[in-house]
Amino acid sequence: MLSTCRFLVVASGGAALVLAGCSFVPRGTAPFQVPLLAAYVLVGENGAASARAILPAGISQTSDPACPLITVDGKSQPMTLRAAATTVAQRPTASDAANSKPAEFPVTTCELALPRNVSRANIGGTQLRLPKAEPRRIVLIGDTGCRMKKADDAWQACLDEKQWPFRLIADAAAAMSPDLVLHVGDYHYRENACPPDVPGCQGSPWGYGWDTWQADLFEPAAKLLAAAPWVVARGNHEECRRAGQGWFRFLDPRPFEEMRSCNEATNDDIGNFTAPYAVPMADDLQLIMFDSAVSGHRPFDPAKPRDAHAFKQYREQFQTVDMLAGKPGVSSIFLNHHPVLGYSVFDGRVQGGSPALLSVMKTLHPQAYFPPGVQLALHGHVHLFEAINFSSNHPATIVSGMGGDELSTVLPNPFPLNIAPAEGVKLDSITHSNQFGFVVMDKQGSNWKIGSYDVYGTLKTTCILTGSKLRCDKTGLLK
Numbered sequence: 001m002l003s004t005c006r007f008l009v010v011a012s013g014g015a016a017l018v019l020a021g022c023s024f025v026p027r028g029t030a031p032f033q034v035p036l037l038a039a040y041v042l043v044g045e046n047g048a049a050s051a052r053a054i055l056p057a058g059i060s061q062t063s064d065p066a067c068p069l070i071t072v073d074g075k076s077q078p079m080t081l082r083a084a085a086t087t088v089a090q091r092p093t094a095s096d097a098a099n100s101k102p103a104e105f106p107v108t109t110c111e112l113a114l115p116r117n118v119s120r121a122n123i124g125g126t127q128l129r130l131p132k133a134e135p136r137r138i139v140l141i142g143d144t145g146c147r148m149k150k151a152d153d154a155w156q157a158c159l160d161e162k163q164w165p166f167r168l169i170a171d172a173a174a175a176m177s178p179d180l181v182l183h184v185g186d187y188h189y190r191e192n193a194c195p196p197d198v199p200g201c202q203g204s205p206w207g208y209g210w211d212t213w214q215a216d217l218f219e220p221a222a223k224l225l226a227a228a229p230w231v232v233a234r235g236n237h238e239e240c241r242r243a244g245q246g247w248f249r250f251l252d253p254r255p256f257e258e259m260r261s262c263n264e265a266t267n268d269d270i271g272n273f274t275a276p277y278a279v280p281m282a283d284d285l286q287l288i289m290f291d292s293a294v295s296g297h298r299p300f301d302p303a304k305p306r307d308a309h310a311f312k313q314y315r316e317q318f319q320t321v322d323m324l325a326g327k328p329g330v331s332s333i334f335l336n337h338h339p340v341l342g343y344s345v346f347d348g349r350v351q352g353g354s355p356a357l358l359s360v361m362k363t364l365h366p367q368a369y370f371p372p373g374v375q376l377a378l379h380g381h382v383h384l385f386e387a388i389n390f391s392s393n394h395p396a397t398i399v400s401g402m403g404g405d406e407l408s409t410v411l412p413n414p415f416p417l418n419i420a421p422a423e424g425v426k427l428d429s430i431t432h433s434n435q436f437g438f439v440v441m442d443k444q445g446s447n448w449k450i451g452s453y454d455v456y457g458t459l460k461t462t463c464i465l466t467g468s469k470l471r472c473d474k475t476g477l478l479k
Contacts, residue, residue, distance in 0.1 A: 035055060035056060036053060036054075036055050036068065036123060036124055036126060037054045037055055037056065037107060037214070037218065038052070038053070038054040038218045038222075038225065039051070039052070039053050039054075039123045039124075039126045039128060039225075039226075040052050040128070040225040040226070040229075040230065041114070041121075041128050041129060041130060041131070041229035041230070042229065042230055042231070042232060042251065042253045043131050043180070043229050043230070043231045043253070043279055044231075044253025044254060044277065044279070045253065045254070045277035045278070045279070046277070046278065046279070046280070047116070047131065047279055047280045048113060048116075048253070049113070049114040049116075049118075049130065049131050049229060050111050050112070050113055050114065050253060051070055051079070051111060051112045051114055051121060051123065051128055052082070052109065052110070052111050052250070053067070053068055053070075053079055053109070053110045053111070053123050054107050054108070054109055054110075054218070054250065055068065055107065055108055055110070056106065056107055056108070057084070057085030057106050057107055057108050058085070066081045066084060066108045066110065067079040067080060067081055067108065067110035068110065068123055068124055069123070069124065070112050070121060070122070070123050071120075071121065071122050071123075072112075072114065072115070072118055072120070072121045073118055073119055073120055073121070074120070077112070079110035079111060079112045079123070080110060080111060080112060081108065081109075081110055082109040082110055082111040082249070082256050083105070083108070083109040083248075083249040083256055084108060085105055085106050085107055085108055086105055087102050087103070087104045087105070087209075088102055088103045088104075088105070088245055088263050089102055089263075090102045091262075091263070091264070091265045092241060092265050093191075093208070093241050093242065094151075094191065094241045094242050095150065095151065095191055095192055099150050099191075099192045099193070100207070101207045102207075102209075103207060103208040103209040103245050103246070104207075104209040104210065104211070105209055105210045105245075105246075105249065106210060107210050109249050109250060114130070118130060126226075129226065129227060129228045129229055130229065131180070131229045132179045132180070133280075133282075134281065134282045134443075135178075135179035135180040135281060135443075136179055136442065136443045137176065137177065137178050137179050137180075137440065137441070137442050137443075138178060138179065138180045138181070138182055138440070138441040138442075139173045139176060139178040139180070139181045139182065139224070139228070139438060139439070139440055139441075140182045140184065140378060140398065140400045140438065140439040140440070140441060141169065141170075141173060141181065141182070141183055141184070141224075141400060141403040141438045141439070142183060142184035142185060142186060142233075142235075142337075142379075142380025142381075142400050142401045142402075142403050143184075143185070143186040143235070143380045143381065143383050143401040143402070143403050143404065143405045144166045144169070144170075144183070144186070144187055144216070144217070144220075144221070144403035144404040144405065145166070145186060145187055145188050145189035145190065145216035145217065145237070145404065145405055146158035146164040146166070146189055146190055146201070146204070146215075146216060146404065146405065147189040147190075147405050147406050148189065148190040148191060148192055148193075148194055148201055148204065148206055149189070149191050149192060150191075150192040151192075154406065155194060155195065155198040155200065155201050156189075156200070156201065156405070156406055157199075157200025157201060158190070158200065158201045158204050158215070159200055159201065159202070159203075159204075160200055163200065164404055164405075165404060165436050165455045166220045166221070166403060166404030167219075167220035167221075168455045168456065169403055169404060169436060169437065169438050169455055170220055170221045170222075170223060170224040171223050171224070172438070172453065172455065172456055172457035173224050173227075173438050173440075173453075173457075174223040174224040174226070174227040175457060176440055176457065177227065178227060178228045178440070179228055180228050180229060180230075180231065181224060181227070181228050181229070181230045181231070182230075182231050182233075182287075182335060182378065183230060183231070183232045183233060184233050184235070184335060184336070184337055184378060184379055184380035184381075184400060184401070185232075185233040185234055185235025185236075185237075185238065185293075185336075185337035185380050185381070186235030186236065186237045186238070186337065186380060186381070186401075186405065187213075187216060187217045187235070187237070187238065187243070187247075187251070188208070188212060188213060188216050188217065188237050188238065188242070188243035188246065189216060189237060189405055190204060190205060190206045190207075190212045190215065190216055191206065191207070191208075191242065192206055193206045194206065208242065208243045208245055208246060209246070210246070212243075212246075213243070213246045213250060220404075231279055231287065231289065231335075232251045232252075232253070233289060233290075233291070233335055233336055233337050233380075234247060234251075234252075234274070234291045234292075234293045234337065235293060235337040235380065235381065236292075236293050236294070236295075236337065236338070236381070238251075238293055239262075239272055239293040239294045240262035240265070240267075240268040240271045240272050241265075241268070244261075244262030244271055244272070244293075245261060245262045245263060247262070248260060248261050248262060248271070249261075252274070254274070259271070260274070269309055272293060272294045273291065273294075273310075273313045273314075273317070274291045275291075275317060275320060276288060276289060276290045276291070276317050276320045276321050276324060277289050277324075278324045278327075278332075281333070283330075284329055284330055284331060285330065285331050285332075285333070286324070286327070286330050286331075286332050286333070287332070287333050287335055288321055288324050288325060288332050288333065288334050288335065288374070289335055289336070290317065290321060290334065290335065290336035291317075291336070292314075292336045292337050292338045292354070292357060293337065294310060295310075295314065295338050295354060295356040295357050296310075296356050297354075297355065297356065298355055298356060299355040299356060299358070299359035300314070300356055300359045300360060301359075310356075311359075311360060314356075314357070314360045315360050315363060315364070318360055318361055318364055319364065321334070321371060322364065322371045325370075325371040325372070325373045325374055326371065326372075326373070327373075330373070331373055331374075331375050332373050332374045332375065333374070333375065333376045333377075333378060334370065334374045334376070334377045334378070334395070335377075335378040335379075336357075336379060337379065337380050337381050338354040338356075338357060338379060338381045339353055339354060339377075339379040339380075339381060339382055339386075339397065339399050339421075340353050340354055340357055340358065340361070340369060340370070340377055340379070340397070340421075340422075341353045341369070341377065341388065341390070341394060341395075341397050341421040341422060341425055342379055342382055342386055342388065342397055342399045342421060343382070343386060343388075343411055343415075343419075343421060343430070343432075344382045344384075344408060344409075344411075345408070345409040345410070345411060345412075346409075350411065350412065350416070350419050352419070352420060352421035352422055353421040353422045353425075358422050362423075366424075367422075367423060367424030367425075368393070368394070368424075369394070369422065369425075370394065370395055374395045374468075375395050375396070375465070375467055375468040376395050376396050376397075376398065376448075376465060376468065376470075377395050377396070377397045377398070378397075378398050378400070379397065379398070379399050379400075379401070380399065380400060380401035380403075381399075381401055382399050382401050382408050383401045383402055383405055383406065383407045383408040383434075384399060384401060384402055384407065384408050384410070384411065384432055384433065384434050385399065385400060385401075385402050385431075385432060385433045385434075385435070385437065385439070385452050385460075385478070386398065386399035386411075386430060386431070386432045387430070387431040387432070387450065387452070387461070387463050387470060387472050388421075388427070388429075388430050388470070389427075389428045389429045389430075389469055389470040389471065389472075390425055390426060390427060390428055391426045391427070391428040392424065392425050392426040393468075394425050394468070395468045396465055396468055396469060396470035398439060398450065398470075400438065400439040400452075402433075402434070402435065402436050402437050402438075403436070403437075403438060404436065407434045407435075407436065408434060409434070410432075410433075410434040410477065411430070411432050411434075411477070413476050413477035414476055415430050415432070415476065417429075429470075429471075429472070429475050430475065430476075431452075431461055431463065431472040431474055431475050431476065431478065432476070432477060432478065433452070433460065433477060433478035435454055435455075435460070435478070436454065436455045437452060437453050437454045437455055437460065438452075438453055439451065439452055439453070440453060444464075446466075447464055447465060447466050448464070448465040449462060449463070449464055449465075450462070450463040450464070450465060450470075451463075452478070460474075460478050461473055461474045461478055
């Protein structure tokens with residue numbers, strides 16, 4: 001079988017989408033054009049890499065009735081079907097029924113587990129970026145979608161790149177030539193239809209189907225998806241009552257399971273929880289990924305029926321974190337969506353870390369919260385940049401939630417150092433901003449240089465992580 005490709009750049013919602021049109025040609029037949037909507041690599045448990053492809057449904061060009069060929073180190077083989085095209089019947093969502101609709105997925109998602117020693121891989125001529133054993137430059141982004149939510153009367157101007165600059169951020173991050181991209185969650189925000197009197201989002205797709213995922217993630221992030229493999233965290237916007245269906249079809253690194261698809265609300269107690277896993281970053285360093293999608297904003301009370309299931313699930317998951325972090329001779333970076341020891345402003349008052357997660361973590365590590373060996377925690381959810389160092393024995397914290405969605409209320413400046421994010425935690429310094437942008441982490445010997453960048457890739461501050469301590473060249477509010 002031979003293959004040829006051509007590329008077409010299409011303007012869509014202010015973004016340029018590259019469609020890879022790939023001709024898969026069985027010998028003795030005429031070429032058949034295949035529009036490849038997305039091709040990317042995810043890294044999951046134990047560093048296992050998965051090649052993913054998304055293409056329109058109804059295309060048959062290989063022995064597999066749905067999936068394209070992938071060429072791995074010169075040998076071609078069909079990808080396997082992960083999720084077929086379908087329209088999922090309307091289920092209960094975070095919005096009322098009148099502002100919800102069935103999720104339409106007129107696309108096929110295909111995948112292939114990549115061998116650990118693979119050196120080259122492409123799908124129909126589209127070259128894939130493969131994982132490195134020791135990534136030296138890492139891009140950290142989060143909270144990237146465009147907010148359209150009736151309950152909050154929040155209608156971001158998705159058509160204006162100054163108001164929703166995710167494509168600019170993704171392009172600037174791709175230009176940094178990262179070895180790896182870490183996304184801390186919340187890819188999808190277009191939950192409800194744009195009102196007719198709001199000009200900034202007219203014509204935008206909404207709901208939880210492919211068209212919204214394409215507009216919120218796959219179109220604007222095309223260059224960044226092509227620049228490096230991704231490790232992805234699940235945010236609260238990807239819980240089952242929201243965009244969980246697309247999360248499991250497109251991004252979750254583990255095998256697709258119908259019981260864990262979010263298609264049926266009766267299975268939400270399964271679909272809303274996934275086990276932590278570790279991604280090796282070097283012989284002596286690992287990333288621990290944690291799914292906090294439904295942790296919420298209040299402490300769990302295990303004595304109350306409404307909290308008992310979630311408390312049990314999260315406690316078991318933090319016990320798994322303990323086991324992963326206990327690997328001899330290996331330090332850990334903990335990554336999840338909700339900041340454990342970060343800050344936000346709500347109703348004019350500074351709020352500390354996640355009450356829900358802390359209420360579970362303290363049952364295992366009172367006032368330490370994290371197990372020994374965790375030197376850095378990476379989060380999103382709060383739409384700010386925060387670089388936090390503690391004088392107490394707690395891991396440094398980076399919040400990188402300024403990837404495109406509406407920014408959160410700015411933290412006070414000067415920040416009161418006597419406000420602790422949790423009991424027993426002592427704040428030493430904080431550097432923060434409420435500007436759109438992203439973070440780059442560069443390995444320098446045994447340390448990490450961590451830079452915060454604006455939309456266009458201009459450096460705003462540089463921090464050095466040594467062990468679990470973080471020192472930045474600027475403190476307070478970045479201008």
